[in-house]
Amino acid sequence: MARSPFEVVRDPLWDNIRLDPEALAVVDTPAVQRLRYVRQLGHAFLVYPGATHSRFEHALGAYQLARRALSQLEDAGDVRLDAADRARLKLAALLHDIGHYPFSHSLEEAGLPHHEELAARHLADGELAQRLAELRIPAQRLLPLIQCRAREPLAGLVSGSLDVDKLDYLSRDAWMCGVPYGVIDVDRLLTSLTLAPGRDGHPTLALHEKGLAALESLLFAKYQMYRNVYWHHAVRSATSMFKRLVRHAIAAGRVRPDAVAVATDDGLIHELLQQDATGLARSLRERRLAKRALDLPATELPADTPSWPSDDPDLLERVEDRLARDVGVAPGELFLDFPAKATMLALDLPLVKRDGTVTQLGGAEAAAHLGLPRVAAELYRSARRLRVFVLGEARVDAKRIVELVMMPRDAVIGLVSGER
Template sequence: MKIFNDPVHGHIELHPLLVKITDTPQFQRLRHIKQLGGTYLVYPGASHNRFEHSIGVAYLAGCLVKVLHDNQPELKITKQDFLCVQIAGLCHDLGHGPLSHVFDGLFIPEAIKEKQLKGLSDDKIQEKKEWKHEQMSVKMFNKIVESLKAKNEDVLKEHELYDKDVTFITELIKGAEKSDVKWPYKGRDEDKSFLYEIVANKQNNIDVDRWDYFTRDCHHLGIRNSFDHQRLLKFARVCKVNGRNHICFRDKEADNVYDMFRTRYTLHRQAYQHKICNIIEDMFTKALIKADRDLHKDKPEDMFTLSEAIHNAEEYTKLTDEIFGQILSSDSDKLKESQDILKKIINRELPKFVGEARLMEENKSKMSPEQRSTKTQMQEKLTETWKKAVKKYKPTDSAVSLKADDFSVYVVDLGHGTKGKKPFDNIYFYSKWNNKEASCIEKYQLSSFLPETFTEELVRVYCDKPNENRVEEADKCFKEWRESNFGL
């Protein structure tokens, strides 16, 4: 075993096979990818990377499997199961691009729009639309397996891991979708369905990935974390619910589980969706879009562009946050626009925040079903009404004129988990007197202080060409717009 001194989990041990995986180029690149993307430019402490987070997830995955194994020997968890779940935790984020979610959540969708304008074939567009970083994580993991075999190091077989186990690991990385039909996975039989809920739990969003990043991000951001993952870990147990084995928790841990979802909301509200973080990440995205064709002077036509690198694991391995330094130091004229954007970020020449307001249900009810169907649709509708409000507004300072095109409107989603669902959907609890059966928590068992709704949308307006007087007038215009129900 190799010992790692982790800032949030203390001294942790890693199996030699996991250490072999960490010593590969695919994993080492995670040292150069910020966990929180542009948040680092607002919170100076948020300098941690995907590398340490991945090690933390592997560790917690091992802790959870050990608790289940020790408390319930009848589950017949093998040492191969234990290793596979840990490897999946270690490799689940291999597919993240520069600045983490900036790449897959912002850049790739924008690149799709750009390619559509240029007439890219429909199959290529569809392929990009369906792309998630988990898919690249699987490709990168398969690349690691190939590279270890190429070195005549069949370390997987040394630990009795075979093709079925590799399939199991890739299924764990992708995460199992909620399904009531016949068991669709090949890595393990249905009696071990609970193992699919440890690393990427798409059933109810309780998994060790979240446990680690909640703890780690709060530590580095300086934000209080009321959720106790170590306590919840001790009360984890497998019960059969609706004919399938699920990880369940003691009923008295319901408040602790709610604290987990509340911590998620707090992190998004104060850090991930911070008003300045959002605009910085938007600027980073624009810089990547401008650099999508040329990263090097006299670049060959057949070289992969940034957005095309998602189709090739070798090219993708070269993509880290260092790309921004490459852009800034390049002498290619074609990168000048991208360089200008990055220099504005460095010099803090950012759009100025004008105002923010919550979009209430009565506001959304005035939109058509199509207009409120997605965040993008709502954003387009609100941009339209904001522009009308700006044209209608008469500044109190006659020397100031407001132009609608000088502003940007954003809609930000905030919530406790999956949009449109309550946090306790699909979470099962057992009682002190019966730890063999579990069910969803009853409403009377929950605190009456819990909110009725668990998601909200914020409307934000920024001035792209700011000066003090213009922003002051824009603030007055924003208040009038808000009081008029956003002109809806």
Template sequence: MDESSEWKVFYDSVHGHIALDPLLVKIIDTPQFQRLRNIKQLGGDYFVFPGASHNRFEHSIGVAHLAGKLVQNLRTDKSLDITDTDELCVKIAGLCHDLGHGPFSHVFEGFMKELNPKSNWKHEEMSVRMFDYLIEENGIGEVMRNEYKFKSKDFQFIKELIYGPNPPNSKNPEDSHSAQDPQESLQFLGCITQWAYKGRTREKSYLYQIVNNQTTGIDVDKMDYFSRDCHHLGIKCNFSHERYLVFARVCIDEELGAQICIRDKEAMNMYELFHIRSHLHHNFYHHRVTKAVENMIVNALIAADKKLAISAAVKDPSAYMKLTDFILQQILDSTDPELSTAREIVERLSKRDLYKFIDGKTCKPKDVKHLDSAEKWKAKLVAWVEHAKKEAGGQQTQFTAEDFIIMPVKINYGKNEDNPIGCLRFYKKDKTDKPIRLSKDEVSYLLPEKFAEIKVMVFYKGKDKLGVDLMKTHSEKLWEELQKAPKDQ
């Protein structure tokens, strides 16, 4: 037997031994996928937490593994008619869902947003394009069609699992065609909407809740990265994805249609999923030193963009696959005068001469609701700096508002200010086919009442200690100003 046609076993630090299909192994053994070895899962966190050295490569393999485990559990219900192709598509989507991440993962999205505040570019969009590029460049599309009998709708299905409805660059290895009448409707959260997917009909809507769940936010992507991030950060993850995989089943809900539901006794476990999410965001992903580092990375990339054509690479998958975390070393090693500004920032990073944290405050979303654009936040910052300089009197204050960064970070349970468990359906032991809602009181009286907050941080980019000390003494003035809504609102 051809060695490339055999299943292979990987040993993972989180899930132990993982056996993957030959087709998934072919995808892994491509330059486009191997690129993920050089992209840190947690971006700037590695500069703060030395254990956070894991990469998108192992996370992607973990998601493929969990996706396969969940589908295999659901397939015990023969009435669902989940096919081998369905299962393989879901596992491929789990494997390829992060192909589009740029240097330092989500930091690159911040870079793209900083360049163009109106941009809605997301890594999922690039993942779809990179998937197309991967299978075309390596002849895997032919293998999928000829050996695995994939049809056009199967390729479309994979991309929808990654991106959602109407993925970009929908050119398929075969001529695309609609899998069903686009006028089909779906009951979604109590509202009639059009069934927007083409890869599978609405009878298999639950398959879209495995890798990128846009209904409840509960998916194997989160389950892997919560477990993996906690493992590498050295903290305990109280959510058990193993129990979720065992107790998940498909029920038909009158409002939502075919849904992945969970046993009622697992409600507290599901709250733990969202609790660990907020804990990681508050204490690690948005740690103040992490954000100082990531702001410096973004500024270095912006300064180098014109010379290195970094942002332009998103238009060309062959150029994009060369973008990894190594770009900082590329900037540091360069002697090009056009990269001097970027190089200076990277040199500061290497010496731990980081942007200085001035102050931070956690706000209720309603208290800063009037600050609904980057321009409004910047206006508050400018007014605060001018106030501090005026108060400084004769002191030497050479800095301007451009020397400061104000960062409002939204932290929630995944559904803004709503309880995400409200979107989830449960079932009871004696009525396994009947989906039900659970009120908070039916779960516990010790559950959170609020599900969102805004963490605001202010940084100083300069090196002047006088500037840092001065602005710290006036930080309370900023918090007062932030909560003042315009009189016409």
């Protein structure tokens, strides 16, 4: 009896996931198997015990949704793909997180290169590169899709406003955390996909008007997940501690950035525990988290807050240590946290109306056709919170913290430099 060219994996979210030959060729390589040991949500399991699902599960889910989306588009007559392009697009979905660090996005916040930049290293070396070469789908044909640089009609399936990454992670994260916030109508969205002229006039992934309500629910689910799960105060406390721990270990030469990039969650935390000069590794292991000394919604701050608290980890650390001394705790025991995700509710894709006309969902155009973008800026601000976490007991001056956060970057640099 001939062996089947595909295998089926059971998944709690999408039931049966069919792995076609191109997926079977790469899925058991060390680079892909590492994702089994990298949790999708980092330290969220300290709050939601079920949130132990991995990047591997998410990768399989994205692959499954890419299969479904391509089949739907082909059945509808929107695209005609040869076997090579079909395999390449599905593989890009499967491998989109191949460069991901341990513990979700916390190490990118700590100043390490973005995981999409590291994808090239994983795709070009070792057994995975060999398997891709055998498939005649080398890294240079996948990287533009993964790194959001591709200029082809279906690139938006892998990286875009309505990509399979979002459809899977919002659904999977909500399911595994046991929260109702991420419920979206995936079937409706997939069957509403089509192609239409983009802003440059070239065909690109688009949404039919019948999927508008499902798109609104996706955007609101994303807001709810950030507010209640991804930016939960205890998750952010653990993330702040972990960032400081890894930055200290790298600065002291105890771990190498290139080793961190290929580590697993447990492997990295084990390494940090062996050489933990800060005590933070053991505190995280035992869930002894820094407590909130300040927690303010961004809606109580001016709208034009500077970006340095979320995009300049070196400056942030210097500010934290100055604040720590001011309130009487040791440097490394106070953490300032003001996460940002400006693209949280952003849209940029064509909308095909029932009469066949096409408009762009993005900016003012989105507001004209969707209710949610009209209040997107306020929703984003209400999801953000300015927090100060402290290990031990300390009182902080809320007014001073707000004044500090509102200072321009150069002024803050001058402030922390002047104390030396």
